[in-house]
Amino acid sequence: MGKPDAEGHGPADGLPGLPPEWGRVVVPDDASALAAEAAQIRRELRRAAGLSGGPRALGLPLLVLLVAVLTTLAGLLVVTWPRANRGNDRPTPAPYSPPATLTGRALPALDLVDASNAPVPLRGLLPAMIILVDGCPCPDRVAEALAVAPAGVSVVTVTGSRTVPAAPANQRQVRALADPAGGLRSFLGQPARPGGLTALLVDRSGTVTRVLPDLGSVDTYRQDLTALTA
Incomplete structure (x- = not known):
């Protein structure tokens, strides 16, 4: 150590x-x-x-x-x-609005068919209120339109099948036609909606003056319907 x-x-x-x-x-x-x-x-x-x-x-x-x-x-x-x-919080679908250019356009030269399956030129019934009833027959609404339509204006109902619906009983006869080819729906550019009626007002020259995407009360289109006789 x-x-x-x-x-x-x-x-x-x-x-x-x-x-x-x-x-x-x-x-x-x-x-x-x-x-x-x-x-x-x-x-x-x-x-x-x-x-x-x-x-x-x-x-x-x-x-x-x-x-x-x-x-x-x-x-x-x-x-x-x-x-x-x-x-x-589901979004509410917006109501259909027809193209702005549809008013003022010429109605196509479509041949529809009647109850006997005979062809009927649609432009031969002008001036006319054409009501598409493939979404709903709604005879009461059709009868209201027929009641306010002035003399000389045809009221035409159009369905998308070959079965032509019966016209409502009235002093004037509704012209019931079918559009199995879907030409009128194609012109409108919208599908049939269950429970809804779509209508076109067409003057004697074949020009669309108004489109009613959802046919309401007669007060909403009475004046336009009367103007078709001018």
Whole structure:
């Protein structure tokens, strides 16, 4: 074993001066005597290195997990949010509005058929109020139009099948025709709507003067109907 200096502090066996607060320092002759202390120091260093490197080592996996969780939550929010009010917040379909250019255009030269399946040129019945009844027969509405139509103006009902509907009983006869080829519907550019009537007012020259997408009360078209006789 080595020996300290005479006072137990300071240099011993050739060692440089050490701080007094370290106390008595003994330097062994055999370095193997320090193996236990060295092993303890190595354990402490490894523990310190593990603590200092742990957060960095775990940082990337935690970041990936956080991004995955946020992405999943965002996807659930997008999927469920629009469905929350789906039952109470449905958009109301806009009513059909015929093209603005349809009024003022010439009625096509269409040949329809009557109850005996004989061809009837539609332009040969002008001036006329032509009512498409393939969405609804609605005989009461047809009878109202017939009652206010002036003399000389034909009231024509048109269905899309080959079956011609019966005309309502009235002092004047409605001309009931069928349009199996769908030429008149194609001219209008709109499908038949259940429960709805569509009407065209056409003057004697064959020009469409008004389109009624949803035939209302007679007060909404009485003046236009009278004007067809001019």
